[in-house]
Amino acid sequence: MALLRPTTILLKKELRTEFRTRELLTTTWVFVVTVLVLFSFTFEPTQAESRRFGPGLLWLALLFAGSLMLHPSFAREQVNDTLAALRMAPIDPVAILASKILANLCFLLLTEVFLLPIFAALYNLNLPPILPQLLLVLLLGTLALAIVGTVFSAISSHARMRELLLPLLLLPLLAPALIAGTEATRQLLEEPAGLSLEWTGVLVAFDIIFLTVTWLFGEYLLEE
Amino acid sequence: MAHGAASVAESTGHHRWGAGLAETLAVAALLGIAGYAALFVAPTERTMGVIQRIFYFHVPSAWTGFVAFFINMVGSIAFLRTRNLKWDRLGVASAEIGVVFFTVVLVTGPIWARPVWGIWWTWDARLTSSFVLWLLYVCYLLLRTLVDEPERRAVVSAVFGIFAAFDIPLVYFSIWLFRTQHPQPVIGQGGALDSRMLNVLLLCWAALLGVMALLIRQRCRLETLRHSVEGLRADAERNATGN
Numbered sequence: 001m002a003l004l005r006p007t008t009i010l011l012k013k014e015l016r017t018e019f020r021t022r023e024l025l026t027t028t029w030v031f032v033v034t035v036l037v038l039f040s041f042t043f044e045p046t047q048a049e050s051r052r053f054g055p056g057l058l059w060l061a062l063l064f065a066g067s068l069m070l071h072p073s074f075a076r077e078q079v080n081d082t083l084a085a086l087r088m089a090p091i092d093p094v095a096i097l098a099s100k101i102l103a104n105l106c107f108l109l110l111t112e113v114f115l116l117p118i119f120a121a122l123y124n125l126n127l128p129p130i131l132p133q134l135l136l137v138l139l140l141g142t143l144a145l146a147i148v149g150t151v152f153s154a155i156s157s158h159a160r161m162r163e164l165l166l167p168l169l170l171l172p173l174l175a176p177a178l179i180a181g182t183e184a185t186r187q188l189l190e191e192p193a194g195l196s197l198e199w200t201g202v203l204v205a206f207d208i209i210f211l212t213v214t215w216l217f218g219e220y221l222l223e224e
Numbered sequence: 225m226a227h228g229a230a231s232v233a234e235s236t237g238h239h240r241w242g243a244g245l246a247e248t249l250a251v252a253a254l255l256g257i258a259g260y261a262a263l264f265v266a267p268t269e270r271t272m273g274v275i276q277r278i279f280y281f282h283v284p285s286a287w288t289g290f291v292a293f294f295i296n297m298v299g300s301i302a303f304l305r306t307r308n309l310k311w312d313r314l315g316v317a318s319a320e321i322g323v324v325f326f327t328v329v330l331v332t333g334p335i336w337a338r339p340v341w342g343i344w345w346t347w348d349a350r351l352t353s354s355f356v357l358w359l360l361y362v363c364y365l366l367l368r369t370l371v372d373e374p375e376r377r378a379v380v381s382a383v384f385g386i387f388a389a390f391d392i393p394l395v396y397f398s399i400w401l402f403r404t405q406h407p408q409p410v411i412g413q414g415g416a417l418d419s420r421m422l423n424v425l426l427l428c429w430a431a432l433l434g435v436m437a438l439l440i441r442q443r444c445r446l447e448t449l450r451h452s453v454e455g456l457r458a459d460a461e462r463n464a465t466g467n
Contacts, residue, residue: 155384156367159380160370172356202397217383217386
């Protein structure tokens with residue numbers, strides 16, 4: 001409860017900062033569409049082939065978009081050293097991390113809402129019948145990306161070559177989430193479509209484990 | 225600062241040298257015995273032949289690498305809890321040595337695979353997982369080179385080390401599940417291990433654990449000396465500008 005109020009206030013601040021300019025979302029959207037178009041050259045995008053490769057494309061596009069999009073999360077705070085101001089506030093440092101994770105989750109989900117119809121149209125996939133299950137898988141996978149990505153954005157913001165470092169730290173660690181997300185999505189696109197309990201379970205486990213680790217150790221990243 | 229650095233240099237200096245030599249000789253002897261046992265004592269595998277003997281080096285290297293990464297996690301958590309930089313030094317030492325052992329795994333794997341399966345690499349569950357694991361800790365070491373301030377470097381690499389450690393079971397489980405759902409080349413596994421083979425395997429593991437312990441200790445010592453050199457240099461610069 002003590003965490004809830006500062007988290008919501010900080011979340012509002014994160015969202016307000018972004019929606020003033022919408023730079024991050026616009027740039028990411030254009031990036032994601034570019035990736036989707038380029039992927040069409042890597043295989044023959046017929047409907048059958050798209051069913052086989054589509055899930056992997058979708059998740060790789062999301063992962064790449066995320067690894068670029070999450071970088072400003074902490075880098076933004078460095079321009080005027082606003083993180084120091086946040087740290088001085090009488091709130092639990094976990095609230096700072098939680099609000100950033102939630103904000104990034106929102107940005108990524110907005111990207112996906114924009115991405116899905118284009119993806120379905122370009123690759124000729126019939127998504128509406130499986131939409132609820134697909135959204136669940138996307139939510140779980142995106143949460144994984146948001147948690148780890150936000151924490152690593154705090155890590156890489158202190159390093160040299162930080163724009164390059166974030167994807168490097170993020171992508172190998174997210175391998176289990178990539179596999180689980182891709183496989184769960186693939187089983188949704190198959191006939192008959194079904195929600196894979198195993199793979200959804202892996203995503204849930206990933207989220208729970210890294211939420212706990214962030215909760216236990218994340219605050220060390222915020223101290224000066 | 226200067227005094228602290230001098231005492232560190234002393235404690236890593238001469239009087240430890242004798243004990244270090246004895247331990248090094250013991251590990252070297254154990255390694256020699258293990259190598260002999262792997263080459264001559266263990267029976268030749270029926271279908272794979274002599275090349276299977278690389279197994280006594282390949283598998284214990286992976287196990288030893290896991291132990292090193294586990295030490296890295298312990299060091300990372302201990303550093304965050306105590307703020308003592310000695311734990312950070314244990315962290316970097318164990319991660320480096322773990323990467324070395326996993327490099328051995330990734331090199332000996334294909335050497336084994338080529339004559340047995342006719343291919344250098346297969347996206348087999350264990351090989352793939354080991355590759356991802358190797359990448360994770362290479363990134364850990366890379367991260368360390370890109371953060372300059374020692375205290376900050378220790379904190380961020382400790383947090384990354386803990387994330388990586390918790391990722392290991394997820395990587396193994398998800399890749400295993402992925403591979404069992406997809407067609408893959410049949411790999412000559414299964415069947416119980418001959419008891420002599422098992423004993424030789426454990427002997428080799430003990431030898432490699434000894435090598436790991438020696439290397440980690442040596443690497444920690446190097447890091448301590450590096451740290452004290454940095455301190456001395458800073459002192460010297462301060463004195464030079466002061467006069």
